[in-house]
Amino acid sequence: MTVTDAPPLEHGVSRIKINRIGLWLFFLSEAMLFAGLIAIRFSLLGTEVDEAVSQSIGLVITVILLASSYTAFRAEHAAHKGDQAAMVQYLWATLILGTIFLGGVAFEWYEAFMEFPPGTAFGTVFFTMTGIHAFHVITGLIFLTVLIRNAKAGRYADDSWPVEAGVKYWHFVDIVWVFFYPVLYLI
Amino acid sequence: MNIVRGLIGGAVGYILGAALLMTIRVATGARAWEVESVSAGAWMFALIGWLLAVGVWRYWAREWFGLELVPYTTTGWRRYLDFDTDHKVIGIQYLVKFLTMFFMAGLFAMLMRYELMDNGEALLDSGRYNAIMSLHGTMMVFVAVAATVGAFGNFVVPIMIGADDMAFPRLNALSFWLIPPVLIALTVSFVSGGYDTGWTGYAPLSVESDVGGLFFNLAFFTLGLSSIIGALNIIVTVVTMRAKGMNWMRLPIFVWSIFVTSILSLIFTQFIALAMLMVVLDRTAGMVFFDPASGGDPLLYQHIFWFYSHPAVYIMILPAFGITLEIISHFSRKPLFGYKWAVGGLLGIMGMSMFVWAHHMFTSGMAEALRKPFLASTELISIPTGMIFLSAVGTLWLGKIRLELPMLFALAVLFNFLIGGITGVFLADVPVDIQLQDTYFVVAHLHYVVLGGGIFGLFAAIYYWFPKMTGRMMNDRLGKIHFWWMMVGFNVTFLPMFIVGLQGMNRRVADYTPDLVGTNRVISMAGFFLGTSFVVFLYNFIYSWIKGAKAPANPWGARTLEWQVPSPPPHENFEVPPIILADPYGYGEPDSDHADLGIGTLPKIQETVEA
Amino acid sequence: MSRYSSKAGRPLHDVVAFRIVSGGEQESNTRNRLVVVGVAWLIATVLGWWAVTAYDWHPFGASREARITDEAFDLLMLMAVPIATFVLVVIGYSLLRDRDRGQDVDGPPIRTNRTFVVGWLAVTTILSIVVIITPGFSGLDELRAYPEPDLVIDVKGERWSWEYTYAESGVQTRGTLMVPIDTRIMFRISSTDVIHSFWIPAFRIKMDAVPGIITTTMVTAEKLGTFESADELRVQCAELCGVGHARMWTGVSVVTEAEFDAWLEASAG
Numbered sequence A: 001m002t003v004t005d006a007p008p009l010e011h012g013v014s015r016i017k018i019n020r021i022g023l024w025l026f027f028l029s030e031a032m033l034f035a036g037l038i039a040i041r042f043s044l045l046g047t048e049v050d051e052a053v054s055q056s057i058g059l060v061i062t063v064i065l066l067a068s069s070y071t072a073f074r075a076e077h078a079a080h081k082g083d084q085a086a087m088v089q090y091l092w093a094t095l096i097l098g099t100i101f102l103g104g105v106a107f108e109w110y111e112a113f114m115e116f117p118p119g120t121a122f123g124t125v126f127f128t129m130t131g132i133h134a135f136h137v138i139t140g141l142i143f144l145t146v147l148i149r150n151a152k153a154g155r156y157a158d159d160s161w162p163v164e165a166g167v168k169y170w171h172f173v174d175i176v177w178v179f180f181y182p183v184l185y186l187i
Numbered sequence B: 001m002n003i004v005r006g007l008i009g010g011a012v013g014y015i016l017g018a019a020l021l022m023t024i025r026v027a028t029g030a031r032a033w034e035v036e037s038v039s040a041g042a043w044m045f046a047l048i049g050w051l052l053a054v055g056v057w058r059y060w061a062r063e064w065f066g067l068e069l070v071p072y073t074t075t076g077w078r079r080y081l082d083f084d085t086d087h088k089v090i091g092i093q094y095l096v097k098f099l100t101m102f103f104m105a106g107l108f109a110m111l112m113r114y115e116l117m118d119n120g121e122a123l124l125d126s127g128r129y130n131a132i133m134s135l136h137g138t139m140m141v142f143v144a145v146a147a148t149v150g151a152f153g154n155f156v157v158p159i160m161i162g163a164d165d166m167a168f169p170r171l172n173a174l175s176f177w178l179i180p181p182v183l184i185a186l187t188v189s190f191v192s193g194g195y196d197t198g199w200t201g202y203a204p205l206s207v208e209s210d211v212g213g214l215f216f217n218l219a220f221f222t223l224g225l226s227s228i229i230g231a232l233n234i235i236v237t238v239v240t241m242r243a244k245g246m247n248w249m250r251l252p253i254f255v256w257s258i259f260v261t262s263i264l265s266l267i268f269t270q271f272i273a274l275a276m277l278m279v280v281l282d283r284t285a286g287m288v289f290f291d292p293a294s295g296g297d298p299l300l301y302q303h304i305f306w307f308y309s310h311p312a313v314y315i316m317i318l319p320a321f322g323i324t325l326e327i328i329s330h331f332s333r334k335p336l337f338g339y340k341w342a343v344g345g346l347l348g349i350m351g352m353s354m355f356v357w358a359h360h361m362f363t364s365g366m367a368e369a370l371r372k373p374f375l376a377s378t379e380l381i382s383i384p385t386g387m388i389f390l391s392a393v394g395t396l397w398l399g400k401i402r403l404e405l406p407m408l409f410a411l412a413v414l415f416n417f418l419i420g421g422i423t424g425v426f427l428a429d430v431p432v433d434i435q436l437q438d439t440y441f442v443v444a445h446l447h448y449v450v451l452g453g454g455i456f457g458l459f460a461a462i463y464y465w466f467p468k469m470t471g472r473m474m475n476d477r478l479g480k481i482h483f484w485w486m487m488v489g490f491n492v493t494f495l496p497m498f499i500v501g502l503q504g505m506n507r508r509v510a511d512y513t514p515d516l517v518g519t520n521r522v523i524s525m526a527g528f529f530l531g532t533s534f535v536v537f538l539y540n541f542i543y544s545w546i547k548g549a550k551a552p553a554n555p556w557g558a559r560t561l562e563w564q565v566p567s568p569p570p571h572e573n574f575e576v577p578p579i580i581l582a583d584p585y586g587y588g589e590p591d592s593d594h595a596d597l598g599i600g601t602l603p604k605i606q607e608t609v610e611a
Numbered sequence C: 001m002s003r004y005s006s007k008a009g010r011p012l013h014d015v016v017a018f019r020i021v022s023g024g025e026q027e028s029n030t031r032n033r034l035v036v037v038g039v040a041w042l043i044a045t046v047l048g049w050w051a052v053t054a055y056d057w058h059p060f061g062a063s064r065e066a067r068i069t070d071e072a073f074d075l076l077m078l079m080a081v082p083i084a085t086f087v088l089v090v091i092g093y094s095l096l097r098d099r100d101r102g103q104d105v106d107g108p109p110i111r112t113n114r115t116f117v118v119g120w121l122a123v124t125t126i127l128s129i130v131v132i133i134t135p136g137f138s139g140l141d142e143l144r145a146y147p148e149p150d151l152v153i154d155v156k157g158e159r160w161s162w163e164y165t166y167a168e169s170g171v172q173t174r175g176t177l178m179v180p181i182d183t184r185i186m187f188r189i190s191s192t193d194v195i196h197s198f199w200i201p202a203f204r205i206k207m208d209a210v211p212g213i214i215t216t217t218m219v220t221a222e223k224l225g226t227f228e229s230a231d232e233l234r235v236q237c238a239e240l241c242g243v244g245h246a247r248m249w250t251g252v253s254v255v256t257e258a259e260f261d262a263w264l265e266a267s268a269g
């Protein structure tokens, strides 16, 4: 006996579909975490936003992250079409944009540390929300790295599921940011 | 061997994580070593190290890096110590793990009852008492949340729906192997002085408690992770892996209960992770979620904690409801009465459970306006719960009841939960709760529902499925002795707790007013009596597993699928995928048939007699 | 055990080693059964009511709030008895009458029963709503039906002691809490460290002391007494707050207004 994911019973649902349902349920669960964070933010701060948040950085990294969602989308598209070279390129692009985003967050953190440290209510909320989001970005970047490495080894030529999963995850993380950005910077 | 490897992996992970964090700390100008900040972060690395070493790397992750997987060759009993992906092995791993935890937590309860025999402080001073009480509550809650789902959700649900395994077998193993670190964290917590916040860990007290408190947070967090993964797996399994013909209205009620439980876990467990995380951040990162002086809010913790923990009490009880109804139908030899209503009850409880959390906070100082809505929503939850009783009562009526062991436990669940549930209605009544909140009345209520309902349900399941899991029968005589001993012990222990609560004994104290000594003596004596009943159980459990009589495939004559395969079931469960023809409750219906197992059509072994 | 086993050699296919009894007998019996159950329920309920009213559930109560709370509890008890006895009597009756005594037969295939289901749902729904209205909402309204207080006492919880400040006179004490009888008192409760809970068992009032906010609760004492006469007359911390939690209490003395004024004057001086 070897350890593999069990094949579905003959009449059953296809493996990909099972995986897909699993992934969506995972998003549902994670969404609760982020929804909880947003609720906490309003509960502690009302609609107040600290003057000191850097609007320019916020806007720039948001745009960058949205752009990375687009490249990720192209990567998945290429994967489904079987265009391995384009897929790898777009994955690279996503990885780079994601890293820039993360750099932006780090820079913002550095600034923010002076203005509203974690010892203030706004700082607490800000660092927790961006921190948890950044943690998800980092895991996303790790997935992307593994994907690129394996794609080069030609592992996804006839099984694009891992790429699809990685890209969907990336979209999910982006969508979370689409909610976080106004909640943290604008309101 | 595997576990040693895991421990080493965990240690390496911890050290790497600690090194990384200390570097960052030095870079930002902080003191390098600070036990809490470093441990909190390093715990995540330790978890990853543990998981990788315990099997994830060999059987799973190598693949991601283009390496060959190590073939899985473990056989025999060693599989129970390895990263095995067979849902039946994992089910037994869960069962043994959580029974161990149950007995440990029970022994702590014995210490507490010893201390409470008299007023004043005897064996334990207040600090130690609180630490032991908190650990008792925490471990028992973990048992109640995860034992039944983990053990039987894994072992029987796939077979009951005609699948050959879970949808994600490796993820399944992973979620089990997150449990040992929970126990390790609790042990570390205990030896480093424990924590004195109770299982609810209210901030700001929990922010200020010793290192032990941190490991309590990490343990709860890790358990949450495991629950979420396990729940996801069960949901996907039930949605996608049902055998042909097994449509939703043919699912055994136990499967429904586990399914609904899993939805609750999947959605709400994130909030406990969040609550724990916030406390950890307040403790280690200088954040101020719960510090009013800097704009934080202590009540925020309670809202988030109960937003998870109230649904969690239904996570504890719904599997027990499922088992109870399942057993009552098979042992009354009657179709489950009002099947659709029972399913509706489960779904109703699920839907309503997210609107009642603040009934734990009636005296917390939350806005006055919140009291009435939460009073109302809480009382309304009696309606779907009543539907479970409706189904049970209707099934028993006119049945051909067999008082076998599992049936005794199932009936006990009804009896105990009736008392627990109705006293819950008392607590939901705000005027009454103002007096009773944080008294032994609540302690009695919670033991009636969690122990009298949840844990009795767990034991019903153990006695019911033991033959299937081990291939051997439990000794019936010892089982009956255990049942009556436990049932009497339980009621004599916890009924008087309602009285002392009403008399004004508050919970979480090692010392109390002298007029309550008499009743507390009775409670303690009964508590010890209850504790010793488990010696009988343990003896029976272990002896029967090794030497019990060989179990036939279907000792109870039940109709669900797991009883139609040999005991214990073969690795792939079914020779050929079964085809489901009707629901499993067709007792007394001529020619009804649950499934075609594809091993030939058989002459029906039924005869109809005129009464 | 082997009574129910699928016998050796029999293929494992949905084995039903039971005979099916075809209808007839039970239906004609239903009437009798219902009568017996009904009578048993009645008897059990009356006995239950007798038992719960004969027993005094409540400790010493000394305030208007205590009366409201205790009445609510008693009412709930009266409502709980018929619910519990109904479930127990029906189950108990089935357990006595509907046993399989070695006949190895299946029960009748009754899958549902409209009348019973609808009746059950209607009754539980009505009961829940009744419980919400009274003693739920009604009791709460009664507790909150207060005009302005006559006396305000600030309560501060601190690990592990209570400090009381009498708002107008400024008198402060950490000892016994003195309150005048028949006076509307408002407690304004706060905490300087962790969460405590201000609980006076004899008054049936309880309110958490939460750092950062001020919570309030009201009471009118109706009976004279001291901790020495009844240990329910104490302020007990009811929220776990650390090692000293169990011992975070002081006595309460309910005194006449004259005595109270005298005490206040003496303390202020």
Ligand code: HEA
Pocket: B200, B313, B314, B316, B317, B359, B360, B378, B379, B381, B382, B383, B385, B386, B387, B389, B417, B418, B420, B421, B422, B423, B424, B425, B427, B428, B429, B433, B436, B437, B438, B442, B445, B446, B449, B450, B453, B454, C083, C087, C123, C124, C125, C127, C128
């Ligand atoms: C298995 C777990 C479980 C379950 C199922 C329940 C079920 C219920 N609980 Fe309980 N509860 C706990 C576990 C559970 N509880 C725990 C652990 C605590 C303490 C936590 C802590 O602080 O440490 C607690 C505390 C607790 C409180 C807070 C007490 C306090 O601290 O002040 C309240 C208050 O409303 C409450 C109410 C209820 C109600 C109304 C139900 C209802 O769901 C019960 C419904 C059931 C019935 C009513 C009986 C069957 C129904 C019928 C026969 C139909 C007819 C009946 C009617 C119409 C009334 N519970």
Ligand code: HEA
Pocket: B102, B103, B104, B105, B106, B107, B109, B110, B112, B113, B116, B133, B134, B136, B137, B138, B140, B141, B143, B144, B197, B198, B199, B200, B443, B446, B447, B450, B451, B455, B493, B506, B507, B508, B509, B510, B527, B530, B531, B532, B534, B535, B538
């Ligand atoms: C699943 C849930 C569960 C279970 C089963 C129990 C079981 C028991 N509980 Fe517990 N309890 C809780 C959940 C549970 N409890 C919770 C959530 C709290 C609240 C904590 C808080 O306030 O934060 C609580 C609190 C609590 C208190 C109140 C403490 C306080 O407020 O100060 C008390 C007091 O008597 C108590 C007693 C008991 C007793 C006597 C048992 C007995 O039933 C235990 C009997 C079992 C045994 C004694 C096992 C014996 C085992 C053997 C003999 C086998 C030998 C062992 C090995 C081989 C390892 N419990």
Ligand code: CUA
Pocket: C157, C159, C160, C195, C196, C197, C237, C238, C239, C240, C241, C242, C244, C245, C246, C248
């Ligand atoms: Cu103060 Cu408990």
Ligand SMILES: [Cu+2]
Pocket: B309, B310, B313, B356, B357, B359, B360
């Ligand atoms: Cu609750």
